[in-house]
Amino acid sequence: MAIDRRTLLGAGAAAVVAAPALAQIMPTPERIPLWPGRPPGEPAGGVKDVVIQRSKTPGDLAWTSVGDPALVVTRPAKPNGAAILLIPGGGYTRVATRREPGPIALDLAKRGYVAFELLYRLPHDGWTAGPDAPLQDAQRAIRLIRAGAGKRWAIDPAKVGVMGFSAGGHLAARVATRFALKTYDPVDVADTQSPRPMVAGLFYPVVTMLDESVHAASRRELLGARLADADWQRRYSAQLDIPADAAPCFVTTNTDDKTVPAANSLLMYQGLAAAKIPAELHVFDRGGHGPPAPRRNGTAIDWLGMYLAFAADHGLPG
DSSP states (O other): OOOOHHHHHHHTSOOOOOHHHHHTSOSSOEEEESSSSSOTTOOTTOOOOEEEEOSSSTTOEEEEEOSSOEEEEEOOSSOOEEEEEEEOOSTTTOBOOOSSOOHHHHHHHHTTOEEEEEEOOOGGGOOTTGGGHHHHHHHHHHHHHHHTBTTTBSEEEEEEEEEEETHHHHHHHHHHHSTTSOOSOOOSGGGGSOOOOSEEEEESOOOOOSSTTOOHHHHHHHHGGGTTOHHHHHHTOTTSSOOTTOOOEEEEEETTOSSSOTHHHHHHHHHHHHTTOOEEEEEESSOSSSSOOOOTTSOOOOHHHHHHHHHHHTTSOO
């Protein structure tokens, strides 16, 4: 299976999946809806999924409207008891994810993790929750994963991590720090579960909504008509007001990222350190808005292994 860099960036990062990994994955993707009925706060007239082809690479898709948020599940041949929720990016303008398991999910399954890829709703579609519609979906996803632990999936409900990329990194940071925020009324027994991840990985993330170092497109899409509202800018800046029980976070970026300034990751680390939350920060020399580039001698940087080692320090299997 040929995997080009654009496909990998759309999935979240450049994880190279060996052919044997593919044989360990279910032949038919397992796709489950997040909500038992329609998602909360749907606008009059409803919202329909709108999907576009991002490139000539087969399966390289993006959702520009999401009416039916869902999880794509990738099961390992030999489960290690842990699950990881993957949150793709797209600047809150779209969600760049596939219909079938992406390369990171395949790599995680090869290592024993049950991987869940999140297709989440976008604020511009008019949901009542506005900027919190994506957070509703992220909270619901973790609750749904835990509700199925030991029944539907071979995982320990305590061992659920999250990884987010670009704007998905902002959403992952929010669910790691704003898990206690009530964003919707319970709809079923799954909502009795905690939405707090055990550990979070934030990869070249959007973090701040304040003017300095902001990714303007993400702020525009997330905050909409209130993008200039100082209170809303603070409320949705992930580095601010981090609670003492936030999840440990692994944060990484590249110095040459010309899309989302690397300062976003520095701000997140500073906020975590101020709140005394366990955190690890890596700023690589090259890689742009994506995973770190190989060393000049061709040696690949095992960014995924680095995250999983950090996660193992905080309760997930290594």
